[in-house]
Amino acid sequence: MLQTVAHSSSPVAGRPNAPAATIRRARPDDLDALETLEEATFDGDRISRRSFRALLASKSALVLVCEAPGGGPLFAYATLLFRTGTALARLYSIAVSRESSGQGIGRALLMRIEHEAYERERIAVRLEVRADNAPAIALYKGAGYRFIGTYQDYYADGAEALRFEKTLHGDHPAEGTVPFYAQTTDFTCGPSCLMMAMAKEMPNLSLDPVLEIRLWRESTTIFMMSGPGGCEPFGLAVAAHEFGLSAEIHVSAPGTLFLDGVRSAQKQGVMALAQEDFRRRAEGYGIPVVSKAFTLRDLKSAIAAGKTAIVLISGYQMFGKKVPHWVLAHGDDGRHIVIHDPWIAEERGESRADAANLPIPYATFDRIARFGKVGLRAAVFLGRR
């Protein structure tokens, strides 16, 4: 199917001197032109004809090409890879012919790539670029990509690769009305989510690290590794209730939670006692407990009813660390659960824009909203009391 980034009468990306262009999916009869373009634009590490053919045939790759409306020689292409089982897309290659460069085509292709990745339920695009490729680096930075690290000796001549990433928010980013708060310690994700849920119901509430630590002290039981621990659902629900919210606990496993990662029997004993205290208090407050895994439908109805949900997420799926992590689900756009992730990974160049109002495709959310070997599913649904 042909899809245009610009009508034949209008230039790419609105530049007055830019050619009108059509971006479409590459076909097998584009192989010659792709090969020619590749040879003319890259000095080394080229994609071979054979690889292009494989990319064109692969379900996990998308090759887009750029041509004049109505056809004609190709003057740009880009390749996007979708690894199964991840929420990421990888920009494998992008090139604009020398004659057509500097006219906004690279940027238009990149925007289209991001659109395609978002449509295929990806939450971010990653890429690698030679450290000495200033035009491409400027293109990516200008489009909002963050530097996330390097790969030494990545290219055939030993050159280093810079790695970039961009979180996708779609063409119409969700705004949402729930205030965002970024956790200031690595163990206060739960309380930070609770603060955001509280701020939705209490607009004058001031969100600061003092409240964050207070809520953490009131809802924590977990010893993790050697440092201070995170929170569990009963403690969060009790703290929410004490601050005037209505809370409903959903937890798929009976008994004491999060003992797996704790080696010391003494610590396990302390955790069990603290959790027993929270359970008794939750019961005393009449906080409903649903002892099974919540479904996406449960979550969607809660959000439709104006509630928010603090949801346990696999930190491994989110940022590669095997720790439990809490996020606040607060929106539903018909295809995505919109979350605030209180963790802003500053070391990876993330900013608030990467963590607030993040649209997570339903299937991805369903997959990552569980923790540990047994796939513990836990959430606290919160609303006005």
Ligand SMILES: CC(C)(COP(=O)(O)OP(=O)(O)OC[C@H]1O[C@@H](n2cnc3c(N)ncnc32)[C@H](O)[C@@H]1OP(=O)(O)O)[C@@H](O)C(=O)NCCC(=O)NCCS
């Ligand atoms: C990198 C490349 C794709 C850019 O495509 P392009 O169509 O020329 O880029 P655009 O005209 O859309 O420009 C978009 C931005 O890219 C940057 N850019 C493009 N050409 C640049 C140059 N020669 N020097 C510095 N920055 C440049 C600028 O930030 C520009 O924004 P601006 O015009 O507002 O300053 C193109 O130069 C290319 O194909 N290079 C060879 C292949 C390659 O290196 N691919 C990337 C591999 S990771």
